[in-house]
Structures are given as structure tokens and as C-alpha cells.
Amino acid sequence: MPHSDDFLAVHDPAAARQASAPGGDGRWWGFIAALAGGLLLLCCATWLLSVQRGIGALERDTATRADRYAATLEATLDRxxxxxxxxxxxxxxxxxxxxxxxxxxxxxxxxxxxxxxxxxxxxxxxxxxxxxxxxxxxxxxxxxxxxxxxxxxxxxxxxxxxxxxxxxxxxxxxxxxxxxxxxxxxxxxxxxxxxxxxxxxLEWFQRAGGDRAEPLMVSDEHGVVFLSSVPAWQYRTLQPLSQGLEAELAATRQYHDREVSPLALHALSSPVTRWLNSTVLGPGSRLVGVARQAAPGHAAGSTADAVRVGSERADRYLEVSRKVGPADWTMHVMASVDPVLAGARNATIGAALAYACACLLLVNWRQRRQRARDMQYSRRLLEAAYDELERRVEARTADLMAINEQLEGEVVERTRAENELRATQDELVQASKLAALGQMAAGITHELNQPLAALRTFSDNTRVLLERGQLDAAAGNLVAIADLTERMGKITGQLKLFAGKARQRRHAVALQGALDHVLALLAPRLAGVRLSCSGLEAEPGLAVWADELKLEQVLLNLVANALDAVAAAAPDQPRIALTVSAGAETVTVAVRDNGTGIAPEALPHLFEPFFTTKEIGQGLGLGLAISSSIVREFGGQLSAAGAEGGGAEFLLVLRRAPGQQVAAVGRDAGVHP
CATH class of the missing domain: 3.30.450.20 (PAS domain)
Structure with a gap:
């Protein structure tokens, strides 16, 4: 058996080379970390250099404008x-x-x-x-x-x-x-x-710096701003006033009824700001922040260029101060640093992109060299792999010949076992068919018992009526006997419906007639049972789409099951209630009894073939399965549930037939949908 390292070398040369060169992934991660560190240093250096140059240029421009504004104001005062x-x-x-x-x-x-x-x-x-x-x-x-x-x-x-x-x-x-x-x-x-x-x-002077990107203001010796191109900054103080100074301003009424309040202006003190103040800015210049709420309407910078003053957002400015006039005034020219920050940001992004392109070229060159080394290494591995494969082929050929002989013997044995299994399965299927035929014969006998009993009763009554000379009544019995005979013939064919091979035509069947016929067939068994039928008084001509015989078979099965249930559970006060409720599209027939009820574990299997809760020999479990199949054929639904107060309730939901077509429906003719 070849060694696992040899197998790796044959099937994955690159993996074998990586396994033979430990630390390859570590070198790659170190290379990537070095590139990331270089990118970080480049971005920091580019940003700092751009900010330094931008602030220096901004200070020179702002100082020039400040000198011009100061000269203009002093010339006016001197005049x-x-x-x-x-x-x-x-x-x-x-x-x-x-x-x-x-x-x-x-x-x-x-x-x-x-x-x-x-x-x-x-x-x-x-x-x-x-x-x-x-x-x-x-x-x-x-x-x-x-x-x-x-x-x-x-x-x-x-x-x-x-x-x-x-x-x-x-x-x-x-x-x-x-x-x-x-x-x-x-x-x-x-x-x-x-x-x-x-x-x-001097109001004209504050309009000289009316550009919102360059606020201009003049403060007195107490730090009160009395001229400003930003209206919200006028009559604000650059530092809190003492109580004595506030009293003096109130006594002299210097600013009349104007409220003098502090301006939210402070000198920035971040490490970068201190570095700029010490290396770039000259005397009279500093970086300050002014809360935005102190300057409503002022153009706000981007989110990245905003700073916090307490809990307020603020803008950053370069402030250049000049002393003007003989009254010890100070002129402040403010220049927003947002353009400088934006330029530094753009320069940093450009440098990062250039660095990324250079890194991509470097990585590509490194990968090309790596692929060339891999190809050389793979060529050497392939030469060794060919020799190894030849040795393996010889060993595997001998193994395969032995395995092939073994498999041939196993195939012969498996073929024999499959033939025996197939014969056994055929015997089991035949036995299952015979058992099903025996159970179905018993079921047919059970279904024919009631019509035969009715036939016996009608025959005896007819003989008595003939002896008495009541020919009309005897003729009626003979008609009933003929109808029962025909019905017995149809019952024997109901198992075909359960198999789903026979689909007969549906008619508009009068529900009252079907119920009357079923109750007439079960009249001997209904003796002693409290039966109630409601819901048809308001609509005696109510009809449903169904086959008359199959509908009566379903109703007969439901009522017969209810009789079996009340006979076993309530021999003293057996009750069966038939309730009919009609809707716009459907008709529901509820058969409710006070019998033994349905166990919860039996409810899901109630409509399965050959499932029964009766004693052995009393039923095959085909009645409800056949009834459910018949109802689905009608386009309806049959369901079961436990009734309130005990017993069981079966709900038969059928499609309603139009009322104008019921009059044309007889027992042997109907309107087809």
C-alpha cells in the first residue's frame, strides 16, 4: 500500500509542495499585513501633509484678507x-x-x-x-x-x-x-x-465679509462681538462676562435692549490641531469650532467634517485676528476648513487608489512567479507520479482480478436469492387477494342482510294482502319488492366504486325522498330509538347533486352505524338526530347519536379501508371508506367528530341542486350537471 504523502504528491502537486514548505500561508498573511500597514502609513502621511499644506495656504489667504479688512476699517475711523x-x-x-x-x-x-x-x-x-x-x-x-x-x-x-x-x-x-x-x-x-x-x-463693514464661507466679526475690549457678517453671532461674547461687567453694560445701556449671550466658540485641542498650531499657524491664527445652532442658516459642512461641542454639532474654522482702531478692537476673519479637509480626503483616496494599483501589480507579479515555480515543481512530481502509478496499476490489476472472481460468485448467489424472493412475494400477494375476497364476501353479506329482511317482510305482507283481497296494497308491495331486488343487485357492484373504476352520472336528488326511503328500510331497527329529523320543514323540495342509490347507501350506512353505537352504549335512552342545514351552494346533513363515541386515536383512521372499531365478525371496515369515496365522487365531503355531551357526529356536505330542477327529478330520472 503506497504512503499517504506519496498519494498527495501524485494527485495534488501544489498541495504537496505547500505541505513540504511549512509556513507558506504564514508568509502570505505576513505579506498582506505588510501591504495593509503600508497603506495605513501612506494614507496618514498623505492626509497630514495635505492638511498641513491646505491650512498653510488657507492662513495666507485669510491673513491677506484680514489685513485688507483691517486697513479699510482703520482708514474709515481715521478719516x-x-x-x-x-x-x-x-x-x-x-x-x-x-x-x-x-x-x-x-x-x-x-x-x-x-x-x-x-x-x-x-x-x-x-x-x-x-x-x-x-x-x-x-x-x-x-x-x-x-x-x-x-x-x-x-x-x-x-x-x-x-x-x-x-x-x-x-x-x-x-x-x-x-x-x-x-x-x-x-x-x-x-x-x-x-x-x-x-x-x-459701521454696518457697511460687516457686509464686506458677507460670504458665508468667510464669516467676519469685530469684538470690543470686553470680547463682545458688535459687528458680524453672521447675524446670529452679533452681540455675542467670546468669553463669559463678569457680574461687574454685566452690571456696567446694563447701566450704560451700551447695547440698549439687545441680549448679550456667549457665543459657542472654542479653540480646538485635538493632537492634530495642536500640531498644526505649533508648526503651521502663526501668531493671531488658531483653529476654532463654532456650534451650528449658534449660526442658523450657515452652510453646514459634511458629516465627516463636523465635530462635537458638548452635545451640539459644530463647524471648524481657521480664525485670523487683527487689532484695529484706537479703541482696542479685535477683528476676526473666519475661514472654513471644510475645503481643506475635503481636499485632504480626496488626496488620501487618490493615494490609496494608486497604492492599491501598485499592490495589485505586485501581487500579480508574485503570483506569476509562484505559478512558474509551481509548474516546475509539478513537472518533477509528475515524473515521480508516473513511476508510482505504474507500480500501482500492476498491484491493482491483480487485486481486481481476484475481486472480479469473487463478484461473479456473489452475482450467481444473488440471482438465485432474488428468484426465490420474487416467488415468495407472488405467493404473499395471492394470499392477500384471497383474504381480501373473503372479507369482501362477508361485507357483501352484511350489506344484503337488511334488504333481504325487508324483502321477506314485504313478501309476507303481500301474501296476507292477497288473501284479504287488497290488490292495490299488494301491488304496492310488489313494486317495493322489485325495487329492493334491483337495489340488491346494485349493492353487489358497490365494491367497484371503492376501487375507483366506476363513475356514474349524478342527478338532482330530492333529499326528503332519500331520507324517507332509508328510514323505511331501517324501520324494524328504529323501534325503541328516539329519532328526530329537522331542517327540511322550511324547504321540503331541497335537492342535492348525487346518484340516488349511492346517496341512500351513504345515508343508510351512517344511520346504521349510529344504531349500532346507541345499541351498545345507551340501551335505555338511545337517541339519533338528523339535522339538515342548507346554504347558498351546499347542503349539510348531520347524523348525531348518543352512543359510545369515537376514540381520539381512531379518528384519523376512521375512513381507511378495513379499519373498524367493532368486534371481530361484526364488520370489515369498508362501510365508511366506501361512503367517503361516494361522497368525494359527488364533489362533497364526509367528516366525523365527537359530539357534545357524548356520542359521535358525522357531517355529510353535498352540492346543492337548483330548486327549479327538483320538480323534474324522479326516482329513476334526473337532471345531470
């Missing part, structure tokens, strides 16, 4: 810086402050301020007395004129009244419009006699 001082030197202003109640001087000052404000394109220019009341204003003729308003609560008035130039951003309590206030003290004789104020509207 109006000296306007309040020029107004404070005019004689009209000094004359007004010297005689504030003189209507002529008030009118002259109002016209002068209106002319200056119109030429300078400022929002408003007005003069405040030392007591804080506005004496004249450029909007003196407007419904919301500043004339007469008390400004003592404003910080810019308080600072200017102490002899210093004040710069202040606030929302006007009279006009409800935000503006930048420059207040200049008016001095005379070494003391401050009043204050001149110029108000500038």
Missing part, C-alpha cells in the same frame, strides 16, 4: 477722527454753549451741524452741554432728534467731560441704531463747557 475736534472749535458751538437757551444760537448751531454732517457723510453730529443734555444736533428736524436727550449715563460723555477724547461703540437709545461714537471735549477758560460727538454707522 473721522478729527471731525469732532474741528466742530468743537467753531464759534457757533461756543456761542451755543455760552447761551444754551438762546433760540437763534440753537438754530444757527443746528444748521451748521446739519451741513457738516451732510458733507462728512456721518450718521449724526451733535453738541452736549456740560450737564449732559444735547443742545443741538444734525438731525434736529427729524422725529427722532437727539436734541434734549440726557447723555450723562453714556461713558463717552463721561470721558469727554473729563477732558479726554472718547471712542465708544453702542446702540442709540433714541434711534435704536448702532454706531461708533467719537466725543471731543469743548474747553473754555481751562474748563470743559461741553462735548461734541460724531456718530458713524
Amino acid at each position: 473721522y477722527e478729527f471731525l469732532p475736534a474741528l466742530v468743537s472749535f467753531h464759534p457757533f458751538v461756543h456761542q451755543l454753549l455760552a447761551a444754551p437757551d438762546d433760540p437763534a444760537r440753537v438754530a444757527a448751531a443746528n444748521r451748521y451741524l446739519d451741513d457738516v454732517n451732510r458733507n462728512a457723510h456721518a450718521s449724526a453730529t451733535y453738541v452736549i452741554a456740560a450737564n449732559g443734555r444735547a443742545l443741538a444736533a444734525s438731525n434736529y428736524a427729524d422725529p427722532g432728534s437727539f436734541v434734549g436727550t440726557d447723555y450723562r449715563f453714556r461713558p463717552y460723555f463721561q470721558i469727554a467731560s473729563r477732558g479726554r477724547v472718547a471712542r465708544y461703540y453702542a446702540i442709540g437709545v433714541t434711534s435704536d441704531e448702532p454706531g461708533y461714537y467719537i466725543a471731543q471735549p469743548v474747553e473754555s477758560g481751562g474748563r470743559v463747557i461741553g462735548v461734541t460727538v460724531v456718530k458713524l454707522n
